[in-house]
Amino acid sequence: MDSLSTQQCRNLTEKDCALEEEDITRLSQALDPPWQLDTENKNISHSYQFDNYYQTMAFVNVVAQIAHQQDHHPDLTVSYNRCTVAYTTHSVGGLSIKDFICAAKINAAQKL
Numbered sequence: 001m002d003s004l005s006t007q008q009c010r011n012l013t014e015k016d017c018a019l020e021e022e023d024i025t026r027l028s029q030a031l032d033p034p035w036q037l038d039t040e041n042k043n044i045s046h047s048y049q050f051d052n053y054y055q056t057m058a059f060v061n062v063v064a065q066i067a068h069q070q071d072h073h074p075d076l077t078v079s080y081n082r083c084t085v086a087y088t089t090h091s092v093g094g095l096s097i098k099d100f101i102c103a104a105k106i107n108a109a110q111k112l
């Protein structure tokens with residue numbers, strides 16, 4: 001499998017369904033840094049810490065660009081020096097490969 005960060009999200013069809021637990025575990029292990037798995041709310045999330053508001057907002061803009069390019073949009077919680085990013089795929093009622101691709105792209109961008 002290609003690195004998640006180099007993959008592109010594809011449009012899901014009506015036949016697509018949420019990932020199985022073993023796939024979620026495998027894909028979660030591929031994320032570095034790791035993201036928090038919330039099985040109750042069926043999402044993955046990660047909080048990023050910054051030195052100041054400017055850096056936080058620059059990061060938010062990077063996330064927005066990734067979301068636009070991949071046509072998959074996270075929930076964001078933004079404060080002065082922190083941004084929490086959470087992904088789920090509402091159309092499948094849980095997690096899809098799209099969530100993990102976008103998470104990996106954000107991790108890769110954060111390392112630059």
